[in-house]
Amino acid sequence: MKKKPNYRLRRIVALVILILLILVPILIFNRANISHIPTKIKYSEYKSIVNSLYKVDFSNGEVRDMIETLKKKKKINEIRYDYIESLKDKGYSKDTIIYVLKNLSKTEMTKLLNRKYDKDLEEYVLINGFDYSKYNRYLSYQKNNKNVKKEDIVLRIELKIDLDNYEDTEEIEDPDSLLAYVNKHRYISKDYEPSDLVDMDDKYSNNYYGVNKLRKEAYEHFKEMVDAANKAGIEFLADTTYRSYEDQEIIYNNYAYEHTKDETDKYAARPGYSEHELGTAIDVSNVWYIEEGDEEYEWIQKNSWKYGFIMRYKKGKEDITKYAAEDWHIRYVGVKTATLIHNKGITFDEYWIKYVKKDN
Ligand SMILES: [Zn+2]
Numbered sequence: 001m002k003k004k005p006n007y008r009l010r011r012i013v014a015l016v017i018l019i020l021l022i023l024v025p026i027l028i029f030n031r032a033n034i035s036h037i038p039t040k041i042k043y044s045e046y047k048s049i050v051n052s053l054y055k056v057d058f059s060n061g062e063v064r065d066m067i068e069t070l071k072k073k074k075k076i077n078e079i080r081y082d083y084i085e086s087l088k089d090k091g092y093s094k095d096t097i098i099y100v101l102k103n104l105s106k107t108e109m110t111k112l113l114n115r116k117y118d119k120d121l122e123e124y125v126l127i128n129g130f131d132y133s134k135y136n137r138y139l140s141y142q143k144n145n146k147n148v149k150k151e152d153i154v155l156r157i158e159l160k161i162d163l164d165n166y167e168d169t170e171e172i173e174d175p176d177s178l179l180a181y182v183n184k185h186r187y188i189s190k191d192y193e194p195s196d197l198v199d200m201d202d203k204y205s206n207n208y209y210g211v212n213k214l215r216k217e218a219y220e221h222f223k224e225m226v227d228a229a230n231k232a233g234i235e236f237l238a239d240t241t242y243r244s245y246e247d248q249e250i251i252y253n254n255y256a257y258e259h260t261k262d263e264t265d266k267y268a269a270r271p272g273y274s275e276h277e278l279g280t281a282i283d284v285s286n287v288w289y290i291e292e293g294d295e296e297y298e299w300i301q302k303n304s305w306k307y308g309f310i311m312r313y314k315k316g317k318e319d320i321t322k323y324a325a326e327d328w329h330i331r332y333v334g335v336k337t338a339t340l341i342h343n344k345g346i347t348f349d350e351y352w353i354k355y356v357k358k359d360n
Contacts, residue, residue: 055084083113090113093122123150137162161322165184172186182278188277188278190245194279197213197216205241221309221332225306225307236286238283239328252270256268283326309332
């Protein structure tokens, strides 16, 4: 007689295999994290760290804060007290020691201690936005741009000025924000379309090739600006405004058809990377695109900020914007921001790093 198959056993074996299949990857994946969670920290470790902090002239309150920070970062048992003393012996200031303890990994600290005293580092740690993980990039940028201040180097590395165009790119998270920041490293999702686009009137827009669209708030302010300009005897219109991803793709491909890739990238944004896709950028014309020297340009330069517009790609700022100057391209950012950018004489790129990214 044929033996009846043992279904129960098979079911158990299948279940065990299934559980293992789920559990093993989870365990492997978590191992790295688990190894970072400190086991019990010995009192003697605390005491030694506290003692050596006092040797660096920390006050009572500072020692408490430092220990709290190190605990939160689960670093206490990663930092040996002799790191602190060695950093002091090397000549590092309290500010640098605080930065190092808070931000560097044990490996990075060890490497730093094996190098000779680094005067540049002492200056860099005091700069807002300094990021040790980019330290080598600061140094090599500094080597090739000796007259740029360290503060500006930190900012420029944040803007990825040292990288090639379209290198290390990321999708922006807030295309609906009036302060959305798009450049050659930051792109808009292919599917994005502003929800408040409005059709522009012939009075304000060259609708010859189809009715131009703009986001509502930008349009309201543009109308005000054009009315004010007209009163002063200056005339201009919106020539190009909102473009979809597909529109930009066509423009880029048409340009690429007749030019080398480098030339194309210099004069046309790749699809996803054009500010026009935000619905707040306008190319302004009076028969021809407005250019420096035109009375319209002078008027816009002097007055557009009052209506919330900035001139986005200026001459002399090409190394920051990574765009050839576009005298006719303006962008709505709101009156408050436009006023600040105008008064400080900075680019939107610098503004974004200093005032928007900082708050995130
Ligand atoms: Zn433009």
